[in-house]
Amino acid sequence: MDKELVLRKVKEAFPNAVQHETNSYTAFSVENKKDKKRNFIEISKSRVGIKVAILSRFLSSQEKTLFTIAPKQHGWAIDANCYIQSEEDIDRVLPFIRKSYEGVRLSEKPFAEVNEQVIKERDKMKSTLKTSLITSYNLILRGAPGTGKTYLAKQIAEELTDGHPEQIGFVQFHPSYDYTDFVEGLRPVKDDSGEIKFDIKPGIFKEFCQRAIKSSKSGGQDNFDEAWEKFWEAVSDEPDGYKMKTLKGKPMNLVAYEKGDMTGVTEKESDSRFYNRNQCYNVYRGLPGTPKGGFDTYRKAIIKEMAEKFDLKPYHAPEDIQSDKKFVFIIDEINRGEISKIFGELFYAIDPGYRGKKGAISTQYANMHEGEEKFYIPENVYIIGTMNDIDRSVDSFDFAMRRRFRFVEIKAEDCLGMWKNQLDDSKILEATIRLRHLNQAIEKIADLNRNYHIGPSYFLALPQLDYDYERLWQDYIQPLLEEYLRGSYQEAEQLEELKAAFDKLEEMDDVD
Known part of the structure; x- marks a missing residue:
């Protein structure tokens, strides 16, 4: 095999590459994002052919099986032979050489540099959202699928609660969810x-x-559990029965x-x-033992x-105190449930102006409670809901509930930070470029807009796919886009346009 033929093929495929000659091999390099030249291929003669x-590092595990991998020496070792x-x-x-070429050209730019502005904007947005939640009590994060709304809600909750999981609640609404699941209801017991x-x-x-x-609440006096345990054990220890008297002296x-x-x-x-x-x-505690x-x-x-x-002490109720403990309840996909059916009379209590005891309400099962118990949402409870803008159930979202929530749009690029520690740093720039090109192309499709963007959470599947973008497209992204385009006379052509955009690896200077 002629080495010159191989060199000519490489030059034709990578016209921007710079050729270097050494005593033992010919190398081709390309400038990375720091304007430094790095070799992406080395070509030499051997007895069994052209090496x-x-x-x-830029090949998938399956692709690596086609090569002989030299022992690892350092991060940039040209080691796949x-x-x-x-x-x-x-x-x-040639396709694998291109992966090496693009990897060198793009991935030298570290994650912090690639998304530095995005991360700054995300942190600024997160701070703004925390302030909005504290002032409005009820917040809904809305946006396209996969934009990281739930991820962001959990981050906000963790920060507001100082990372105490017992102060965070989570539920996902669905069409079968109702008042008895959310507020209260009858349950079978023995x-x-x-x-x-x-x-x-x-x-x-x-x-x-x-x-x-x-x-x-703080203070008060209540040692019932301790005294009850002693009493119950004393009764248990008497095989013939524990003898005592009624208030009137009867046995x-x-x-x-x-x-x-x-x-x-x-x-x-x-x-x-x-x-x-x-x-x-x-x-x-001075209440009826049973309802009657x-x-x-x-x-x-x-x-x-x-x-x-x-040693049972007299009961003294605890007193209300000012607590700085914040409790955050996350309702994922809030619009998938029948809101009025789930919240019921909480429409009143959930209003920011009626938090605390002044907004106490009698629930649908109030007649079954012992005494005059009423329910209220305390002032230290904050609610975050998430919803997809294109979900067909959005139209059924109750307008009375809409008025009680503050709505904030989360765009596809607002949560690129979720990739940190989830994707390899060397892969993040390529994922960012593909995401941006694809979403820009989506906006050019008739009847689609940014509500149909592809969010960064879809790319979290990359590690388990061995960073195979073809499989990511086929298994995760294409089915969603086909649903978007269903009924369009140009579905096939539009899908091809979107795939071409997804495959582009040129960086975009500005992203709206």
Whole structure:
């Protein structure tokens, strides 16, 4: 095989490359982003053909199997070797040489430099969003699919809560989600006798708010759990029953029981008098043990027994305090649920002007609560929702709820920072260039706009795809674009235009 033929082919394929001669090989170099020349290929003669060496760092794992990889010496080692014995071999290797060429030309520009302005803008935007959330209480991040809205919401939540996961709540709405999941509803449980009944249980949001309310209380006196454990163990230790008296001095003979995670006591000779831990705790706090208060005189006797023999202290409610603890609840894809059905009367309580006790409401199940319990959203709870602008369910988003949220658009380039520590630094510039070219091309398609941009989260699949952009296109991006273009008379041509834009590796000077 003639070395000159190989050199001529390389010159034709890479006219901007600079040729260098050494005693043992011919090298071709190209200027990188720091205006420094770097070799991307070395060509030399050998007994088995013309040896071609390129940089393996820009090849996928599968592509590397076509080469002999020299032992790793340093980051820029031209270490992927193959031997050319025919003109067909040259054509077969040229695509891999181009990867080495483009890698050297583009990837020397470090991530911090590539996206320095983008990262600055992202940090500035994140700071603005935190301020907006604190002042408005309710924020919705909207934008094209994959723009990193959920990623950004979680970052904001982590910063506002100083990284305390117990102060962050998360739920994803869907068409089957309803009020009983979110606020409260009836759930099947086993009662003390093992029968199935329905109890009122708080939903994920109400439970979250109760946790936030608890963080804003201090002081008080309540050692019920400690005293109850001692009392229940004492009853358990009496095989013939624990003897005590009612408030009127009549004998009671108690035995202990346990159902799931609920402990309680019952009268040995009775099939109906059960006094569980929660019922007794309600009585301890001055509330009815059950909604109708049945058998509460016996529960009061138990409280008296616990006070006299098990060191139960009088109950004093904690006082409200000013707390700087912030709780952030994230509702992902908020527009996919039936908003009015899920929030119900919370339309009132969620309003920023009615946070706290002044906005307390009676829930749909208020008649099943013990006492006059009302629900409110505390002032230290902040809500972030996310939604895709092109989702067909956007139109059903309740206008009353729209008025209570602040909407902020998240563009495709606002969260390029999510690639840091997820993609190899040497791959980030190429991903950025492809993303920008593709989104610019999308805006040129009739009936499409920036709401149809491809977000950076789609590129997070690259590591598992071994940075194979063809597979990324075929498996992730093309199906979405086909959905965008469905029904267009020029679907095939437009898809080709978008693919050509995706494959362009020339940098764009300005991005709107």
